[in-house]
Amino acid sequence: EAGVAQSPRYKIIEKRQSVAFWCNPISGHATLYWYQQILGQGPKLLIQFQNNGVVDDSQLPKDRFSAERLKGVDSTLKIQPAKLEDSAVYLCASSLRSGLSYEQYFGPGTRLTVT
Amino acid sequence: SQQGEEDPQALSIQEGENATMNCSYKTSINNLQWYRQNSGRGLVHLILIRSNEREKHSGRLRVTLDTSKKSSSLLITASRAADTASYFCATTIQGAQKLVFGQGTRLTINP
Numbered sequence: 001e002a003g004v005a006q007s008p009r010y011k012i013i014e015k016r017q018s019v020a021f022w023c024n025p026i027s028g029h030a031t032l033y034w035y036q037q038i039l040g041q042g043p044k045l046l047i048q049f050q051n052n053g054v055v056d057d058s059q060l061p062k063d064r065f066s067a068e069r070l071k072g073v074d075s076t077l078k079i080q081p082a083k084l085e086d087s088a089v090y091l092c093a094s095s096l097r098s099g100l101s102y103e104q105y106f107g108p109g110t111r112l113t114v115t
Numbered sequence: 116s117q118q119g120e121e122d123p124q125a126l127s128i129q130e131g132e133n134a135t136m137n138c139s140y141k142t143s144i145n146n147l148q149w150y151r152q153n154s155g156r157g158l159v160h161l162i163l164i165r166s167n168e169r170e171k172h173s174g175r176l177r178v179t180l181d182t183s184k185k186s187s188s189l190l191i192t193a194s195r196a197a198d199t200a201s202y203f204c205a206t207t208i209q210g211a212q213k214l215v216f217g218q219g220t221r222l223t224i225n226p
Contacts, residue, residue, distance in 0.1 A: 042216030
């Protein structure tokens with residue numbers, strides 16, 4: 001079974017520029033998550049989709065971050081404009097369904113450096 | 116703010132020894148999960164324990180949960196070099212569906 005795919009793996013941009021990350025979840029997984037992981041910390045949930053609807057985006061900085069999952073499959077996370085504190089690894093995960101007992105499968109992440 | 120706090124923040128042991136990591140959390144949970152993260156395989160789910168369970172085993176892993184103390188422990192027996200990684204506990208808070216991760220324990224297994 002193919003895992004969660006993410007691209008690009010690495011991205012370096014200057015502050016105030018924009019950047020987009022792409023994620024393709026495991027086939028058949030209805031729930032997709034985007035996490036931000038700052039160096040030395042655990043992942044922090046940014047947004048959770050169930051099919052193409054948003055379940056939780058309470059920790060997404062909506063003034064600069066946006067995400068979509070238009071057809072309920074792959075997803076894009078965008079940052080515009082980027083700040084220095086956005087330097088982090090952005091992880092995408094998927095699970096069969098949203099719910100209390102479903103294991104999340106993580107992609108390799110995109111390491112973003114903002115200079 | 117983080118829900119789970121792992122202890123210790125870093126642990127270094129000899130290959131073959133057992134490693135114990137602890138996680139404390141603040142609010143009532145539905146379940147608690149442990150994940151491992153290393154550069155080779157990324158973040159990988161290890162084990163899930165429900166709030167009504169006290170102990171669970173998976174291979175060389177043993178997880179305990181004490182809801183009265185709001186704490187969990189992960190024991191890795193007979194450690195191997197490949198166990199070198201960061202280990203995170205993650206909780207699903209009652210009334211919410213999202214997973215909240217702790218800061219992690221960095222485990223180093225010395226040959």
